Amino acid sequence: MSSQDTVLPSKAVQLRSFDTACQIFQARFTPCGTTLLAACMDASVRRWTLLEPQPAEPAPDLLAPPESAKSAPSTKPVRPAKPPPPPPYELRELEPLTGFRGWVQTVALHPNKPATFAADTWGKLESWNSLEQKARRNWSNPEAHDGWIRQIAVSPDGSKVVSCGLDQWVRLWDADSGRKIAELQHSQPVYALAFHPSAGELVFSDVRGDIHVATLAPFKTVRAISSPDFFLLARMQEVSGLRQLRFSDQGATLLAAGAKPSTGGFVEATPMLVRIEFSSGKVLDTVKIGTPKDGFMLDLDSDPRGFHAVALSGQPGAGRLVFLKAGDKEPFFSDPSPANCQSVTFHPRGNLLVVAATNKNSSGNGKPLSKDGAYEANTSPLLLYRLEV
Numbered sequence: 001m002s003s004q005d006t007v008l009p010s011k012a013v014q015l016r017s018f019d020t021a022c023q024i025f026q027a028r029f030t031p032c033g034t035t036l037l038a039a040c041m042d043a044s045v046r047r048w049t050l051l052e053p054q055p056a057e058p059a060p061d062l063l064a065p066p067e068s069a070k071s072a073p074s075t076k077p078v079r080p081a082k083p084p085p086p087p088p089y090e091l092r093e094l095e096p097l098t099g100f101r102g103w104v105q106t107v108a109l110h111p112n113k114p115a116t117f118a119a120d121t122w123g124k125l126e127s128w129n130s131l132e133q134k135a136r137r138n139w140s141n142p143e144a145h146d147g148w149i150r151q152i153a154v155s156p157d158g159s160k161v162v163s164c165g166l167d168q169w170v171r172l173w174d175a176d177s178g179r180k181i182a183e184l185q186h187s188q189p190v191y192a193l194a195f196h197p198s199a200g201e202l203v204f205s206d207v208r209g210d211i212h213v214a215t216l217a218p219f220k221t222v223r224a225i226s227s228p229d230f231f232l233l234a235r236m237q238e239v240s241g242l243r244q245l246r247f248s249d250q251g252a253t254l255l256a257a258g259a260k261p262s263t264g265g266f267v268e269a270t271p272m273l274v275r276i277e278f279s280s281g282k283v284l285d286t287v288k289i290g291t292p293k294d295g296f297m298l299d300l301d302s303d304p305r306g307f308h309a310v311a312l313s314g315q316p317g318a319g320r321l322v323f324l325k326a327g328d329k330e331p332f333f334s335d336p337s338p339a340n341c342q343s344v345t346f347h348p349r350g351n352l353l354v355v356a357a358t359n360k361n362s363s364g365n366g367k368p369l370s371k372d373g374a375y376e377a378n379t380s381p382l383l384l385y386r387l388e389v
Contacts, residue, residue, distance in 0.1 A: 006305050008325065009387035011333050012353065016384045018091045022046065024356040024380035025105045026299065026343045030114070033348040035131060036091065036382070037116055038356060039104040045097035045118045047130060048382075050347075051090040089384055097128050097135050101142075108154045108161065110175065117161050117175075119149035125163055127178060139178035145169060153202075155195045160216070162202055164190035170204055172219055182219035186212070194245040194254075196278070203254060207231075207240045211256060211276075225281040227256055227274060234264025241269055241296065247278070248302055248326065254278045257297040257310065260288065268292035271312050273300075273324065287329055293318055299343045301353070307332075309353055311341035321355050321385075338383050355383040 023041040038046045102121035114131035125144035129136045146167040161173040166189040172181040188206035195202045205211045209230025213223045230241040239261040246255040254276040259269035275284040295314025313319040319340040322331035340358035359379045
């Protein structure tokens with residue numbers, strides 16, 4: 001990586017906002033960067049092709065006389081008109097992936113094949129060839145879990161998919177065929193997971209915020225990492241704050257993102273990111289951002305230059321996009337304009353990112369009725385940002 005590559009952006013400039021007709025839980029760019037996919041509440045995976053501005057054709061030099069006129073008497077030159085600006089970025093929607101029975105809350109992309117994996121709240125897990133104009137289902141397992149699949153992830157070599165859910169099972173699947181390879185049963189509902197980039201291990205976290213390390217062969221839990229600040233027992237309500245697990249520094253550091261809950265019921269929580277030395281399980285540092293009104297770190301994406309983009313979502317109408325450098329205690333960039341950020345994803349080139357937010361009409365229990373006496377469904381605008389140094 002060159003020194004230029006390590007220069008951090010100072011800000012993200014919002015280029016466009018694209019309206020959608022559904023509420024989005026998670027959005028991800030394909031590894032090639034041509035397609036954006038989103039797990040949606042309407043039992044679908046929506047797809048968009050990213051159309052980028054093309055350089056404008058250079059205008060003809062009208063100030064220079066043609067060859068045939070070089071010996072002719074000079075005439076007054078005509079100044080050329082300025083070339084039109086290139087068209088803006090566009091998201092062209094494709095036919096969605098359908099056939100799910102409940103909310104689709106999680107999607108994962110194969111690292112080197114045009115395969116998308118998605119799971120719903122009724123326990124269905126599927127693989128699709130999603131880059132074709134008319135998407136094709138590769139395989140489907142309607143009963144991969146007994147109910148809500150919280151997260152899925154693809155192994156770094158693309159050979160395996162792992163899933164977890166409220167049924168307390170963590171299951172390994174063959175990515176090409178959908179065949180179940182192995183499974184292990186936990187004692188609590190499992191919320192988040194991630195493959196280690198090289199060690200033949202994965203991590204998963206449960207409703208109480210504890211992190212567990214499992215080997216792949218054999219598939220078994222080998223150790224646990226305690227993280228009690230992610231859990232709160234409020235009277236009889238279990239409030240789970242850990243939402244995302246990610247590896248950084250080639251697997252040396254484990255990132256645990258979510259929130260430190262402060263109340264049950266109408267949940268309030270302070271966004272929190274914990275950096276853990278993976279080999280020892282030692283907590284390196286803990287970063288808390290804002291106040292309990294700022295809510296949860298619902299999603300994060302890491303940039304190779306050494307910083308993380310984090311989506312925050314709290315009380316209705318709250319939420320923001322922040323950039324956090326590894327090891328810093330405060331964000332170096334914060335944009336409060338998007339409401340209730342659900343997801344954030346970098347374009348593979350690293351110069352663009354997309355945030356899935358929630359429309360401003362979302363106001364919790366105080367949400368007004370429409371003219372016909374019904375509650376209007378929330379939708380998720382997709383906000384396109386350009387990173388600037």
